[in-house]
Amino acid sequence: xxxxxxxxxxxxxxxxxxxxxxxxxxxxLHALACGxxxxxxxxxxxxxxxxxxxxEFFSEHEREVTASAVHPGGVLxxxxxxxxxxxxxxxxxxxxxxxxxxxxxxxxGLTSYGGPVRALAFSxxxxxxVALGGDSHNTLVVWxxxxxxxxxxxxxxxxxxxxxxxxPRAPGVTGGPASLxxxxxxxxxxxxxxxxxxxxxxxxxxxxxxxAE
Numbered sequence: 315x316x317x318x319x320x321x322x323x324x325x326x327x328x329x330x331x332x333x334x335x336x337x338x339x340x341x342x343l344h345a346l347a348c349g350x351x352x353x354x355x356x357x358x359x360x361x362x363x364x365x366x367x368x369x370e371f372f373s374e375h376e377r378e379v380t381a382s383a384v385h386p387g388g389v390l391x392x393x394x395x396x397x398x399x400x401x402x403x404x405x406x407x408x409x410x411x412x413x414x415x416x417x418x419x420x421x422x423g424l425t426s427y428g429g430p431v432r433a434l435a436f437s438x439x440x441x442x443x444v445a446l447g448g449d450s451h452n453t454l455v456v457w458x459x460x461x462x463x464x465x466x467x468x469x470x471x472x473x474x475x476x477x478x479x480x481x482p483r484a485p486g487v488t489g490g491p492a493s494l495x496x497x498x499x500x501x502x503x504x505x506x507x508x509x510x511x512x513x514x515x516x517x518x519x520x521x522x523x524x525x526a527e
Contacts, residue, residue, distance in 0.1 A: 341433075354393060398428055428448075465507070
């Protein structure tokens, strides 16, 4: 018989993922509002039923997923990838559909983060998303992710950034400025963000042998 030189008539379908990225990614395992578990593995985002172990996959990243965060509502997930111009995608973990794609931006003369995305965090109201890059300046960008608009960006310094988080709101408080903390190797930085971005002022602390700044 003659050999067929074209592509095979069958395709491979991903059925199950074993393991997840934990070597250089923090906060890689999350519980969603429905009780399912989310975790990244290579370039695939996995949503798994904790009881049956059945899995669904979000696979719209073209590079390895290096950071993730879950929206306060417990349904939307933000994931960031590796690469020189990394993409952040906010997607629906129930429908497996992308809601927003946040790429390169320029804000106040600052070029957005490069290198792998190191940390992601939603604000308590869920309207803002902070992304921290693994470039040489550990650049931070705060997004209005629904509008796909960057609100504020800054270089956090030369020390590696390991985590970022918005301060929780006091009970009954829904308005006013939001507080953001970024921490990592020998430092912690604190920001106050107004409606349009960063409000005047900011504080920086150092952790190590020296005195705090």
